[in-house]
Amino acid sequence: MTPGRGLILAAPSSGAGKTTVTLGLLRAMRDRGVPVRGAKSGPDYIDPRFHEAASGQPCPNLDAWAMEPARLRALAAGPGLLLVEGAMGLFDGAPPEGRGASADLARHLRLQVVLVVDARSMSQSVAPLVAGFARHDPEVEIAGVILNRVGSARHEAMLRRALAPLGLPVLGAVPREPGIAQPSRHLGLVQAGEREDLDAFLAQAAALVAANADLDALETLARPLPDAPVLPVAPPPAQVIAVAQDRAFAFAYPHMLEGWRQAGAEIRPFSPLDDDPVPEAGLVFLPGGYPELHAGVLAASRNFLPGLRAAAGRGTAIHGECGGYMVLGAGLTDADGRRHEMAGLLRLETSFAARRLHLGYRSLQGAAGPFAGGWAGHEFHYATTLRAEGPPLFGARDAEGADLPPMGLREGRVTGSFAHVIAPLPEGLPKAQLPV
Secondary structure, rough: OOOOEEEEEEEOOOOOOHHHHHHHHHHHHHHHOOOOOEEEEEOOOOOHHHHHHHHHOOOOOOOOOOOOHHHHHHOOOOOOOOEOOOOOOOOEEEEOOEOHHHHHHEEEEHHOOOEEEEEOOOOOOOHHHHHHHHOOOOOOOEEOOOOOOOEEEHEEEEEEEOOOHHHOOEEEEOOOOHHHHOOOEOEEEEEEEOOOOOOHHHHHHHHHHHHHHHHHHHHHEEEEEEOOOOOOOOOOOOOOOEEEOOOOOOOOOOHHHHHHHHHOOEEEEOOOOOOOOOOOOOEEEEEOOOOOHHHHHHHOOHHHHHHHHHHHOOEEEEEEEOHHHHHHHEEEEEOOEEEEEEEOOOEEEOOOOOOOOOOEEEEEEEHHHOOOOEEEEEEOOEEEEEEOOOOOOEEEEEEOOEEEEOOOOOEEEEEEEOEEEEOOOOOOOOOOOOOO
C-alpha cells in the first residue's frame, strides 16, 4: 500500500477561519477524486465531525500534549492525503512552554505547515507577520500561505506584493464570504449532525476554496507520513460496553472506542434521547455532550434513567464524563433555572444558571472504575457544582504540574467526573497523586 502523505493547516491565532478553509479543501479534494481525510490537533469533539462530513472518512484527534509520539504516528497513518487542522495559533500550547501546540505535530510527524492568515485588517503588515512565523523555529517549516478573508482584487495584489520578497508561495487568496459563517454555542460550533444545511454549507466552502486556492500545489507540498508503530493493546474495561450516542452525548473520542474494539470489546451504542433501553453490558459509558439542552427529555425518560438505576443495582459498572457525569447526579439545573431530576446514582447537583468556565489539560490518577491508573485528559465546561459528596475519583494536576482538588465521584461501581480522558499518561507529564 502506498503510504499516505500529510500537510498541516495552521494559523497565527484563533479566529483566522482555518476550520472553514480546511473543510473547503477536504470537500474540494474529495470532489476532484483525491483520497483525502482530516485530522484535528488537540482536544476537540466538534470540528472532527465536520471533517468527516466533508471528506467521508474518519477524523482522529492528534493531541501532542496528551499522546505519546508513537500514538500520534499510529493515528495519523493511513492512505491518501491527510490534512491536519491546527488549534489556536501555530505555536500556542499548554503552559508553561506550549506543549501540545500544532507546531509539535509538525515536529513529530515531520510535516510542512501552510499558514492560514486572516488578512481582512492588514495589507503590507502581512509580511513581517509571516516572516516571523517562518523564522521562529527551524524545525517547523512554513511551506506557504493561504490568505483568508481578502477584501478585493486590489487588496489581494497588495498582500502578494508585500509577501513576494519572502519567497514563500501564496497558495490561495480566499475572499470574504459572510454567508458561510458557522453558528456556535458555548462549547464551540453547533454540531455537524444538527445542521440541516450541512451539505450545502460544505459545497459552498469547497467551491469558494477551489476557485481561490492552488489545489495542485497544496497536494505537492504534502510529505510522506511516518510509518505507524504497533502500539500495545491494553485489556478493555469490559467485554461489552454500552455507549450513549446522540446529540446529548456526542463527545466520545473515536480513538478510545476503536481502541476498545481492537482490544476485543463489543461496543453497543444506544440513544438516551430516543429513550432506548440501556443495553446489557459490563460497562455503560455516558460521554459528554449537551445534556443541559435536553434535560427535560432525559428527566422524562421511561427507559433510560430507570435503566441506569437498574444496571447500577445489578452491579454494572457505569461511568460518565462531563455531561454524562452530570446525568449520573441527583439533579441538573438548566440555564433558565429549572431543576431536572437525573439518575441519582451520585450525590451530585450541577447547574447552568450561573455559568463559569473550567478549562485546561489535566493529569489524572484514577482510584477506581474503567480509568483507574494514570491518564491524560482535559476539562472544558461551564457547569457549576452545587453539591458533590462522596469519595473522589481522580487525583489531578494541571498542565504546569500544580495540584488541583480531587475530581469526580464514585459510589460502588458508578463513577464520573468532569474530566474527558484522552490517553494513557505520557512520559514527561506530571503524575497526580491518588485521591484520599
